[in-house]
Structure formats: C-alpha cells, structure tokens
Amino acid sequence: MDKIRCGWCEKDDLYRAYHDHEWGKPVYDDETIFEFLVLESFQAGLSWYTILKKRENFKEAFDDFDYNKIAAYSDEKAEELMQDAGIIRNRLKILATVSNAKRFMDVQEEFGTFSKYIWSFVGGKPINNQFTELKQVPATTEISDALAKDLKKRGFKFLGSTVVYAHMQATGMVNDHLANCWVRNQ
Structure with missing residues (x-):
C-alpha cells in the first residue's frame, strides 16, 4: 500500500525522500540551520524543487555550508x-550569503548558538499545526513576520517572511505535515 504524503512532494523520488526524511523534522544544530538558511535564501523567487536538485552543487560550491569559511569569502570567490x-x-x-554568514556568527556570539536564538521565536519547541488540506497552509505567519523583521534588523538579507516561514517548515519549527500524512506522527 502506498504511503499517504503531503501532496506537494509527489513530483518524484527526490522530493518524496526530502519530504519523508527531512522536511518538518526539528533541527537544532547550527550547521544544518545555516545550510537551510542559505538554500532558502537562494529559493527566493524560485521553486524549492529547483534548489533541491542543485543542493549537492551548493554544498560543494559553498564549502559544505561552513559559515566560518563563507564569512571570509573574498570578492574573487564571489x-x-x-x-x-x-x-x-x-x-x-551570493553576496548576501557571505554577509549572512557574518551575521549568523554575530547571533551565535550573542546567544551562544544560532539555534537558541531562532527557536526562541517558537518557545523552543515545534508548533504542531493540524491542517487537512494544502490550501490551509499559510505562506507567512505572525511569527515568521517577527522573525524576518528581527533578522533584517540584524542585517540578514533575502530572508523575508515567506522565506523564513519555509525555513521554519523545513527545520521543523512548525509541523505542517497534513493530518493524514504518514510522516506526521513519526
């Protein structure tokens, strides 16, 4: 019997694997959070599928998403x-990624970890939404608005509310798996 999944991921095996094993799973380590911030910022104006197909290329091009290395990129590297x-x-x-790496480390210095900072916007634990249809899932929320505004104030770029909400979904800050999705209760 086929597993019931959120409808957006049924394009192909790459999308299904991402949905089944990553999307919506809580991420607390700074390295993975930064990887998703980079990927989400590049997604702005594009589809997530486009970014997902190029994910390994991004990983190679951006030194395994090592924010310490990225923060030191020269104009020649850009x-x-x-x-x-x-x-x-x-x-x-590209330039925003370099700048965001520097801002990321500023936040780490202030809060101890970026994870502590970003998860504070949801009280440290995932928000479990109970949507039954894709059309119910919002593109932004008051929380993503507040987080995007705070990131902007801190100098981050290409991380508006829609991108931030997608990041919150990807890193499990919100669980937007539909109620009938097999992953929901894993």
Missing part, C-alpha cells in the same frame, strides 16, 4: 561562484 553553473548564479544572493 566572482568564481558567479561562474558556477551548478548553483543559482545571482550576485546579490
């Missing part, structure tokens, strides 16, 4: 990334 057909070649997003 130019090199602009020539990499395996990623999204958007100069503003």
